[in-house]
Amino acid sequence: MGRIILHIDMDCFFAAVEARDNPEYKGKPLIVGADPKEGKGRGVVATCSYEARRFGINSATPISQAYKLCPHAIFVRPNSAKYGAVSKKVMNIIKKYSKNFQQVGSDEAYLEITDICSNFEDAKKIAENIKNEIYRSEGITCSIGCAPTKTLAKISSDHNKPNGITVVEPENIKSFLENMDITRIPGIGKKTKSNYYNKGIKKIGDFIKIPLPKMIELFGKSGKWIWEIINGLNIRPVQEFRVERKSISRERTFLEDTDDFKLILTTFEEINKKIHKKIIKHNIFYKTMTLKIRFQGFITFTRSKSLFIPIQNEKKTLEIILELFKEFSKGKRKIRLIGIKLSNLDTKIKFKQRNLLNFLTVP
Ligand code: TTP
């Protein structure tokens, strides 16, 4: 038998916690985010209740626009400590069911239950139990997808939100996906969809008709990846990012030794961006940033800076690295290699801080 994987995603997480603690908010448009200041506020919506979504409001909608769309909504500021505590309790419930557990962000998790159920009917019962236990303990609802791969489980959990369970058995994958817009495939977003729309591909069903070699010919690596997803063959394991890993680093050797500051700067930006892609994907925080620099003749230096509080911030890291680099920028020797290393890793802070910071730091 193939694998059975659950994807559990809390429904309008921050808003659900606020409505639980303030019953007068229940059933109303509720927006958690920046201060709207009667339409003049800056910053964005973190999330909102499903009643607010009917007005066209979503995560990341500018708060001023949300105010225009629904001025009578209830607007509250986020309380990240509270959501963090709820998140922890929810995750503790989920991981009791199987040790093949992987948390993603504050409100999502994957759970492989292949070993503890013999078919999808059993799996659905486990999903119901998890759902009920979370509701009894925390008073908030979630949606669960159950499918043979992580990606399909994720698409499924989103299919019947809020408070739904969607089971996709191997033989139903194609009919399940057929009529969906291609942006339902995680990784095909607003920007990349035009590549496919231009070729007349709008529905996932349009992909299903194309055989693998043609998918590769048309879309290269992405073609193979999409083909695997829609055939249930995308077999990424369910596992926590291993924090035993001490660091994440990247370096780049220049084609020619260089003292071109512009090139050095864009290279730092590039490698920093690549590292942060991984950092965000695995929701890792770090305290220490290290610059590595190698000159002509293999003379190598490293310089580090550590913070007291772990961060996950691409811009700040680049600033620190460039600050560390200043010491070397005036030398006469040309540079052969530069690198960035992030260490003192932590995965405990599970918040999408980037977004929270967005509106907490807005004047
Ligand atoms: P999501 O699971 O993306 O959204 P949600 O749980 O609010 O709604 P849904 O029912 O569609 O799952 O994100 C979880 C929490 O993360 C969300 O409640 C608020 C926070 N968040 C932000 O702060 N900024 C963002 O841009 C997003 C997408 C989420």
Ligand code: MG
């Ligand atoms: Mg959610």
